[in-house]
Amino acid sequence: MAGAKEIRTKIASIKSTQKITKAMQMVAASKMRKAQERMSASRPYAEKMLQVISHLAKATPEYRHSFMATEREIKRVGYIVVSSDRGLCGGLNSNLLRRLVADVKERQAAGVEPVFCAIGSKALGFFKRFGGQLISQATHLGDKPHIEDLIGTVKVMLDAYEAKEIDAIYIVGNEFVNTMTQRPLIRQLVPIAGEARDPMPYHWDYIYEPDARTVLDALLTRYLESLVYQAVVENSACEQAARMVAMKSASDNAGNLIGELQLVYNKARQSAITQEISEIVSGAAAV
Amino acid sequence: MAMTVRVDIVSAEGAIHSGLATMVYATAEMGEVGIAPRHTAFISRLKPGDVRVENEQGEQEHFYVSGGMLEVQPNVVTVLADTAIRARDLDEAAAMEAKRRAEDALAGQTAKFEYAKAQVELAEAVAQLRAIEKLRKMKGR
Numbered sequence: 001m002a003g004a005k006e007i008r009t010k011i012a013s014i015k016s017t018q019k020i021t022k023a024m025q026m027v028a029a030s031k032m033r034k035a036q037e038r039m040s041a042s043r044p045y046a047e048k049m050l051q052v053i054s055h056l057a058k059a060t061p062e063y064r065h066s067f068m069a070t071e072r073e074i075k076r077v078g079y080i081v082v083s084s085d086r087g088l089c090g091g092l093n094s095n096l097l098r099r100l101v102a103d104v105k106e107r108q109a110a111g112v113e114p115v116f117c118a119i120g121s122k123a124l125g126f127f128k129r130f131g132g133q134l135i136s137q138a139t140h141l142g143d144k145p146h147i148e149d150l151i152g153t154v155k156v157m158l159d160a161y162e163a164k165e166i167d168a169i170y171i172v173g174n175e176f177v178n179t180m181t182q183r184p185l186i187r188q189l190v191p192i193a194g195e196a197r198d199p200m201p202y203h204w205d206y207i208y209e210p211d212a213r214t215v216l217d218a219l220l221t222r223y224l225e226s227l228v229y230q231a232v233v234e235n236s237a238c239e240q241a242a243r244m245v246a247m248k249s250a251s252d253n254a255g256n257l258i259g260e261l262q263l264v265y266n267k268a269r270q271s272a273i274t275q276e277i278s279e280i281v282s283g284a285a286a287v
Numbered sequence: 288m289a290m291t292v293r294v295d296i297v298s299a300e301g302a303i304h305s306g307l308a309t310m311v312y313a314t315a316e317m318g319e320v321g322i323a324p325r326h327t328a329f330i331s332r333l334k335p336g337d338v339r340v341e342n343e344q345g346e347q348e349h350f351y352v353s354g355g356m357l358e359v360q361p362n363v364v365t366v367l368a369d370t371a372i373r374a375r376d377l378d379e380a381a382a383m384e385a386k387r388r389a390e391d392a393l394a395g396q397t398a399k400f401e402y403a404k405a406q407v408e409l410a411e412a413v414a415q416l417r418a419i420e421k422l423r424k425m426k427g428r
Binding site for chain 2: 038041042044045046048049052056090091094095097098101102105117118124126127128129130134135136137138139146147148151152153155156159204205206207208209210214215218219222225226229249253
C-alpha cells in the first residue's frame with residue numbers, strides 16, 4: 001500500500017492548490033467587474049474635455065499649443081508602457097511587451113531613438129533586465145489607481161516633449177475587448193491626433209478667465225493625464241480578466257489531474273486487495 | 288417653474304453629480320462666480336473650494352473641489368474637477384520623484400535597449416504558454 005499512500009498525499013496537495021486557484025479566480029472576477037466600472041466612469045471626463053479642447057482649438061486658431069499637431073521631424077519617441085504589477089495573468093504582459101519590442105525595433109531601424117516610462121512592476125522589471133532609457137516610473141498603483149500617482153510620471157514625459165527632447169509620445173497598453181480577449185495596443189498620445197479642422201457652422205466663443213492660453217494649457221495637461229489614467233484603468237481590467245481566465249484553466253487542470261490520480265489510486269488499492277485475498281486463499285489451501 | 292440649467296460635475300475617476308439647478312456658485316480663478324441659467328458661454332479655471340448647486344426646491348448642495356475647470360454654456364454647466372491638489376511646485380516635486388525612482392531602479396544599467404535579448408525571452412515565454420495550451424488540448428481531446 002506504499003504507492004497508494006503516496007498517491008493519496010499527492011491528491012490532497014493538488015486539491016489544496018485547486019482551492020487556491022479557484023479562490024483567485026473568483027477574486028479576479030469580482031475585481032474585474034469593479035475595474036470595468038471604473039473604466040466607464042472615467043469616460044465622460046475625457047470626452048467632455050476633448051469637446052472643450054476641440055472647440056477652443058477652433059475658436060482661437062492663432063494659438064497652437066505644442067501638444068497639438070505640429071510638423072516636427074521625429075527623431076526620438078517616448079513610450080509610456082502600462083503593465084500590471086503582478087503576474088499569474090497568462091500571457092498578458094508578455095504579449096504587450098512583445099508588441100512593444102516589435103514596434104521599437106521597427107523605429108530603431110528607421111533611426112528613431114526610444115525613451116521609456118514604465119507604469120507597473122512588470123514593465124519596470126522588463127527594462128531592468130533589458131536596459132533602455134527609462135526616464136520615469138510608477139509602480140504599485142494597486143487595484144484602485146489614482147490620478148495623483150500618475151501626475152509626476154506623465155509630467156516628466158510631457159516636459160521632455162515640450163523641451164523637444166522627444167518628438168512624439170505613445171502609450172502602450174492592453175485594450176479590453178471582452179473577458180476572453182485583451183489586445184496589446186499602441187496609441188499616439190502627443191501630438192494629439194485626429195482633430196477636426198472644419199470651420200465652425202456659426203461662430204461663438206467663451207469668455208475666458210484669465211485668458212485662452214492659460215485655460216487651454218491647463219485643459220490639455222489634464223486631458224492627457226486622464227488619457228493615461230484611462231489606459232491604466234483599462235489595463236487593470238485586462239489584468240483581472242486575464243487572471244480570471246488563467247486561474248480557471250489552472251483549476252480545470254487540477255481537476256483533470258485529480259481525476260487521473262484517483263484512477264491510479266483506485267487501481268493500486270484494488271490490486272493490493274486482490275493480492276491479499278490470493279495470499280489468504282493460498283495460505284488456507286496449504287493448511 | 289423656475290428656469291433651470293443642467294449641471295454635471297465630473298472628475299477623471301468618475302461622475303460626482305448630475306442634475307438640474309437654478310443657480311451654481313463656484314470659486315473661479317479671478318473670484319467667486321454665480322451662474323444663472325442662460326448664462327453666456329464662459330470658461331475658467333477653478334481654485335480649490337466649494338461648488339454650490341441650488342436646485343429647484345431652493346436647497347443647496349455643496350461639493351468640495353480641489354481645483355479644476357468650469358465650463359458654462361447657456362443650458363449646461365460642467366465642472367471638470369481635479370481629484371488631486373494641484374500646484375506647480377507639487378507637480379514638479381511629483382515629476383522629480385518619478386524620475387528619481389526610475390534612476391534608482393536602473394542603477395548600473397546600460398541605457399542601450401537590448402531588444403534582441405528581449406525578443407528572444409518574450410518569444411520563449413509565449414511559446415511556453417502555447418505549448419501548454421496545445422498539451423491541454425491533446426489531453427482534453
